Amino acid sequence: MLRRAVGAIVFQGNKFLIVHKTNINTLEGKQSVKGEWDFIKGGVEENDQELYDALLRELHEETGSMEYKVIKELPEKICFEFPNELKVQLGYAKQETTMFLVEFLGNIDSLSPKDDEISNIKLVKKANVLDILTHQDTKGFFRRLFNSDEKVE
Secondary structure (H helix, E strand, O other), X not given: OEEEEEEEEEEEOOEEEEEEEEEEEEOOEEEEEEEEEEOEEEEOOOOOOOHHHHHHHHHHHHHOOOOEEEEXXXXXXXXXXXXXXXXXXXXXXXXXXXXXXXXXXXXXXXXXXXXXXXXXXXXXXXXXXXXXXXXXXXXXXXXHHHXXXXXXX
């Protein structure tokens, strides 16, 4: 079964917002994981009317803010298969994440996660993003995004 998700490459000036995730949702409830640095991402829920609604909900849950400007939906998706042990716990075999480019308009000091999945939030210089991100598929996505014509102004 395929899990649909949304994600955001959030920038402010020449920095990018990343979150430290220490819990994930499973069929049994929250499960602790070794900390993972990632962009804001999350599953599309039944009550989300469209992907844009899911994106705004995830931004708010993971940062506590609604001070964002969605620039555009990005053409490439992040797709991967879950490890066998997570397939059973999550109830999904694969995930397809529709990514968006989003500008953060607020103050980093005002961010406070509403979801206990997130233990830390920070803005990182573009040159350091690949050193901090945990997942190879996300690193590859970021690398391809900024080696293409896509520019953050």
